[in-house]
Amino acid sequence: MKRSILYLLLFASVSISKLWAQAYGLDNADPSVFTKFKIPETDLRTLWLNTSLNFYSNKQTQNYYYKSDTYNSDFNYNLAPHYYLLKENDNRYLNLTASLSASYEGTYSMSNVNPGNTSSGTNRHSYSGNLNVNFILNNYINPENVFYSLGSNISVQMQDTKEEDNPATSISAYTGVKNQDYEFSFGLGIGKLRNVTPVVSAIRFQERLKQLNMLNGNLSETTIEDLAQQFYKQTYYGMVYDRPDKFFLQGIEKTLSADGVSLNGLNMYADNYLRETVNEVRFVRQEGLIAGADVQLEYQNNYMSPYGILLEQFYTLGNLYLNLSHQIDLNSQLSFNISVSGGPNIMSNPSVTQKYLLNMSVGYSYELTDRLVTSLADTFTLLYQNGSAEYRNYSNELRFSLDYFVEDNISFNASYTLDYYNSNYIKFANRSTQSINYINAGLTYYFARGFLFQ
Helix, strand or coil: CHHHHHHHHHHHHHHHHHHHHHCCECCCCCCHHHHCCCCCCEEEEEEEEEEEEEEEEEEEEEECCCEEEEEEEEEEEEEEEEEEEEEEECCEEEEEEEEEEEEEEEEEEEEEECCCCEEEEEEEEEEEEEEEEEEEEEEECCCCCEEEEEEEEEEEEEEEEEEEECCCCCCEEEEEEEEEEEEEEEEEEEEEEEECHHHHHHHHHHHHHHHCCCCCCCCCHHHHHHHHHHHHHHHHHHHHCCCHHHHHHHHHHHHHHHHCCCCCCCCHHHHHHHHHHHHCCCCCCEEEEEEEEEEEEEEEEEEEECCCEEEEEEEEEEEEEEEEEEEEECCEEEEEEEEEEEEEECCCCCCCCEEEEEEEEEEEEECCCECEEEEEEEEEEEEEEECCCEEEEEEEEEEEEEEEEEECCEEEEEEEEEEEEEEEECCCCEEEEEEEEEEEEEEEECCCCCCCCC
């Protein structure tokens, strides 16, 4: 215990002695850099197919007082195609993802027992399938303000199993489960709300280039804008490329070459130090105001056999929403989000006649980087639902994170998160509260030269 305290005090003293000497953060630039950001033209699509085939067999013979033979075999086949499409620019967003998975499994077992030459066997056939389709379209009628939105989310799952015993026993069993969920929405809105986190990533990248003595001044405004667009597209590369880092870094190097900056010849520490810009502790930045109204149709169909249980829900919901996020400066953000939805269940004999939902969050986030990276955010959510039982829920999340580079080969990271939940089923007088604490701390050491690099 005493040794641990000693190590902690030694680490703290080294940290404090180097804090101000190596602190290097954002310039106090005009936050209008966020409002000028434009979403890059992006057109990505891919189709891939996964398939597998498995066969297993086993035969066992036993000789005790009598002889018995047992044979088992299992055959399994899976097929899963996937499709991904993304077309995006500053005035349009179109995303389509579709996946289908189907599988068949056949199991056969047979046993022969002597004396008496008695035999028994079982055939089991199982089929399963899953279909998921998600479609989102946001298109601006007026490039500055008004837009319409279309969306759908389709999910269908089924599983059928048939089991037959030896014909002599005339016993068979069938089970099946089918779940269908369909959601469609149409809406109109006004305003723009952009994800401007890549702008911070571009500025962070510039600051890290300076810290590595690879850049004396600032990158040009055009290069910063192009760099931010590269960081924006980086999140999509993993959906269409097997080696997403390769294509991302190619874009980064091409952008930096416009200002005469090269990433060739980096040692392991410098390479990791620059790459950490992508995964650096950071809250999601959004800039703008958006408000609108949606009409939503939600249909659910759940069937289970052999019990013959069928549950159906068909909601027609109206939804109003407002989302506001503003960058006070390059280090802090204030956000407010609220949405209200509700409507009836139009089935003839519904178990739930109506449902209502209120979601609201208020957040303030602050970060100071580069050698010292801190993030503080507080978000709460209110939920009210009125169906077969009146339900209320309150949740709050407080998060604090810290990343600090002690010196050129060591970094320290720590985070603390507090989650609080309060739910109340009023009709049943069932109320519960929950408080969860998450604490994480660690050290990272960077070798001056990698094991596999010369």
